[in-house]
Amino acid sequence: MSGNSPLYLGFDLSTQQLKSLAVNSNLKVEHKVKFDFDADAKGFEIKKGVLTKDAEHEVFAPLAMWLQAVDVVLQRLQDDGVDFGRVRGISGAGMQHGSIYWSEEGERALESLDSSRSLESQLGDAFSHPYSPNWQDASTQEECDAFNNHLGNETRLANITVSSFLASIFLGKIAPFDVADICGMNLWDIKAGTWNQKLLSLTAGSSDSSALKRKLGATDVPDDGGASHGNISPYFAQKFGFNSSCKIAPFTGDNPSTILAVALRPSDAIVSLGTSTTFLMSTPHYKPNAAVHFMNHPTTAGLYMFMLCYKNGGLAREEIRDNLLQASHCPDPWQRFNQVASSTPLLGQTADPASPMKIGLFFPRPEIVPNVRAGTWRFIYKPKTKTLMAADDTTWHQPEDDARAIVESQFLSLRLRSRDLVESPSDADSHLPPQPRRIYLVGGASRNAAIAKIAGEVLGGWEGVYRLDVGENACALGAAYKAAWAIERAPGQTFEELIGSRWKEEEFVEKIAAGYQEGIFERYGSVVDGLDLAEKEVLKGEYNR
Secondary structure, three states: OOOOOEEEEEEOOOOEEEEEEEEOOOOEEEEEEEEHHHHOOOOOEEOOOOEEEEEHOOEEEHHHHHHHHHHHHHHHHHHHHOOHHHEEEEEEEEEOOOOOEOOOOOHHHHOOOOOOHHHHOOOOOOOOOOEEEEEOOOOOHHHHHHHHHHHHHHHHHHHOOOOOOHHHHHHOOOOOOOOHHHHHHOEEEEEOOOEOOOHHHHHHOOOOOOOHHHOOOOOOOOOOOHHHHHHHOOOOOOOHHOOOEEOOOEEEEEHHHHOOOOOOOOOEEEEEEOEEEEEEEEEOOOOOOOOOEEEEEOOOOOOOEEEEEEOOOOOHHHHHHHHHOOOOOOOOHHHHHHHHHOOOHHHOOOOOOOOOEEEEEEEEOOOOOOOOOOOEEEOOOOOOEEEEEEEOOOOOOOHHHHHHHHHHHHHHHHHHHHOOOOOOOOOOOOOOOOOOOOEEEHHHHHHHHHHHHHHHHHOOOOEEEEEEEEEHHHHHOOOHHHHHHHOOOOOOHHHHHHHHHHHOHHHHEEEEEOOOOOOHHHHHHHHHHEEEEEEHHHHHHOOOO
């Protein structure tokens, strides 16, 4: 591409990092940088990107740290050779289920930024609360229960059920919600396309919710995910040399953005293996249930995406890795974990498929699905009699048995909760059981061959398991694609049409493991009900506490 050709920036504000990358019109990544909060932030006593109050189950992040990161990331992009004058569009994503509280002074502060000073030094009064509750926070269970009870039950809540922060910074004024991300806050009626009045009244504490509506912003959220919010703030044009006509496209949630990173076809699934674990698919069918997050598709009206989200992803795996590491001297911290996970028999069984199976639930933090406190539970499941018993030292060897069990249990939970949402491939042999067509792995653990192998064994994927070549930056990549589509689309051209015509699979995707394996997939299918039993057993204990 010419040195004067357009560039599009994508940003990903996650729990532990702010990442950004630049793609050209052919979707080729030309630059990428990151700001690691633990390693790079100055003046914040954080750990893994957050502050915690364990007694109150609170997990939150300082907004000033994120502002610091924006300036530094842009400087690093410039140092990496980005000519910001080439950038025609910007989009991004923020972790979902977090909140930002702007003050009455917020918009004035954004509009009067001085390019000779940092964002951090100027926006202290822009927020009514200096912290953002993180998605790992578990301090509001009572309020969540009130939402369920107000509508009758959690299934009904699923039927009618935030990232604009970054967009607002780049725009220089408070940006509206995104059509997909708004669905994650449990106040939006997805089918009706408006706020749910009963939940607004509950949240406001009064039948008069007009003040709350004003704080939330526009009543109508545009369903065009590529509509321009406007031009970039003069602060960035003056400080970094952006063209003043650079457009700010809607920023979405991290999970909707991830689904944009692949030219996804029906029945394809994305599994994001980051701090959290998520399972994502797009579908024209709206089939909500209490365990699955349904959202509007971030770019395409008439499509939905469903998501399974777990707090205990990478952090839980790392805890077991560290337990194994204490008894070894491997220079690579994952080497021992991978060796043990790969050499342990499937489900800890003997060669007999009817022999007892090992099931573990590993939750260093309170979990979302199932909704339980932090803890570890180990079980032995007998598939012949479909009975469950607690494991002990004679049936479970710690920490060795934990390595494979944690990976299996995380993928089995995805399979349990998506089994009514996946279908048998229509263009394949009819004997194939329901499963995704392909499994795309993204996130830090997508480079772990042992984990990828188990993903295919448990989840299937009749065409195999694949990794994006920038799998650790998939969220930022999806945001950059969104910006490119927003600016370069022809009238009526969908995201799938434009990106699909330019997306070169051989340049972006690598097959890393087999998917569906006859016999193995079915054996894991026989333990899905066992996992369901194990979770119910743990929940029974919660109810009796």
